[in-house]
Structures are given as C-alpha cells and as structure tokens.
Amino acid sequence: MSARQSRQGAKLYSISELSELYDITSRTLRHYEDMGLLLPERRGQQRFYRERDRVRLQLILRGRRLGFGLREIQEMLDLYDADPTEITQLQEVIRRGDAKLQELQSQVEELQTIIAEIIALRTKMERRLQKIKTGRQE
C-alpha cells in the first residue's frame, strides 16, 4: 500500500560507514546496541544500519553531548518509540514527557545563568583591559 514504507533503495550503512559519519568508533555502536539503544539489521553476522538507526544515533549522541547517561537517553527514546493504544498508556507517556520537559527547561535556565556570569566576567575583563591600555599611552 504505502510506497513510502521499506523502499527498495533505502540506504543501509555498514558499521564503519556510520562510525565515520559521526566520528565515533564501531565499538561505540556495538556498545549502544548492547545497551539496547540500537537494533540494526543483520545480514548473516554483519550489522546494517537503516535511516531509522542513524536518526536514533543522532539523538543518542546529542544526549551524550548534553551529559545524559545512556539509561536516561534510553528512556527518552522510549517516549518516541511508544505507540500506546490505551488511554492510561497515552497519559503516562504524556506525563513522563512533561516531567522530562521540566528537567530540560531547568537545565536551560542553569546554562543561561552560567552564560550570564561569563558575560559579566568578560565585561569586567574588557574594562580592565581598556584601563591598562589607556594607562600605558599616557
């Protein structure tokens, strides 16, 4: 029916292709798989990663850069994966999403606090710099 679903020409990545693409090692990809974060196709023994896996990997790496643990990232991916049919399940997903949103928001706030402080420091240093410079030229 849907021509969009598994197209014949959908690109598959080998483990080295994908690792080079994101500048990580293949060990990392296997590790994420061990942790249940990725589930690439298998053709024989070899792994082949679909677009879906690549997108998940992007999310994982972004989470890592932000300091989240793999477990935590797993939970966030679960939100995306969830396809709940029952009302209570839907509500639960929404609830967990909202909880995560709170965390993320306060993280943004803390980051902006630090940013403001560094900017203030920068201003201070700039002023001191100007003072020294003009002092020199007298």
Add this chain to the structure above:
Amino acid sequence: MSARQSRQGAKLYSISELSELYDITSRTLRHYEDMGLLLPERRGQQRFYRERDRVRLQLILRGRRLGFGLREIQEMLDLYDADPTEITQLQEVIRRGDAKLQELQSQVEELQTIIAEIIALRTKMERRLQKIKTGRQE
C-alpha cells in the same frame, strides 16, 4: 554564640554542615579538594569551609548537573579566579571565556531542539488521546 565564626562574622562550615546543606557526602567534598576544586581552611586536621568555598561548591554542583566533568569545571573556575595583570593574560582569559560561551550557547540550542521535539510529540499524543476519547463516546 552557637555558630562558629571568624573575623567580621564570616561563617565557617564544617564538612558535615556543608554536605548537608547541598545534600552531598563529605566524601564528595574531599574528592573535590583532591581534584583541586576546593581549598578549605585547616584548623588542626579539620577542614573549615568559607563562603567562598560554598559559592565555588555551588558552581561545581551546577556544572555537574549540566554534565560537565570536574576537569572542565576546574577550567571554568580558573576563569573566575584569574586576576591577570598583563594584557596578553587578560586577552587569553577573554578568549577562553568566549570559547566556553560558544559551547554553552550551542548546548542551549541542542537542549531547545530536544524540548521542541518533546513538545511536538506531546501534541501528537494529546491529539491521539482526544480521538480515542471522542471515539468512545459515539
């Protein structure tokens, strides 16, 4: 006179006072000291933390919540501690501050990307929820 004070009423915290204040263990405080992030006073063998140490601790813990490593936090604290007299040193501090600002800004952006995605997901789930609910009532 219950609280221990030094000159001018500056409060000194014992290790347990400070750890309870921030809900961390004394081990953590000693660890931060081993890593060179804190340098409390010593009276005999015992540690006594000044306001300055408390503020630094706050910064450290905020950094940790944001996923920074202790080394990285150390570098950021160095920015605050720096009291450069030479122009080149001043410029270096400003340069490093700006570099850190770039990092922090992009971190905010990545967080906001995630936030937007979760909100979109939430909207989708909400819609689905309404569908099911109205469907039921027919």
Add this chain to the structure above:
DNA sequence: TTCCTTGTTGACGTAAACGTAAATTTACGG
C-alpha cells in the same frame, strides 16, 4: 585460491566520580 579488508564475539582494561569500610584521631557535652 590467496591475500587483504572489514567485521564479529569475547574479555580484560581504563578513566571519571565518587561509594564504602577500616582504623584512628579529635572535639565537645555532660
């Protein structure tokens, strides 16, 4: 076929950030 590249499964190693237990002081209220 043979060689080379790529990939696979163990399995042990490591760095960071503490946890935790042991053995000893040190400080302080009664």
Add this chain to the structure above:
DNA sequence: CCGTAAATTTACGTTTACGTCAACAAGGAA
C-alpha cells in the same frame, strides 16, 4: 574525665562508557 559524635587518612570497590587487544570468520579483488 569520659563517652560518643564527628573527622581524618588509607585504600579497595563500583558504575558508566567506552578503549583495546586477541582470535577468528567472511566477502571481494587480483
């Protein structure tokens, strides 16, 4: 002065997130 709570050092343990071999299999190019 004494007992107990609080601190100290020392040192091995733990968790997370991979790094780093080793040993082996499999597919492709020459």
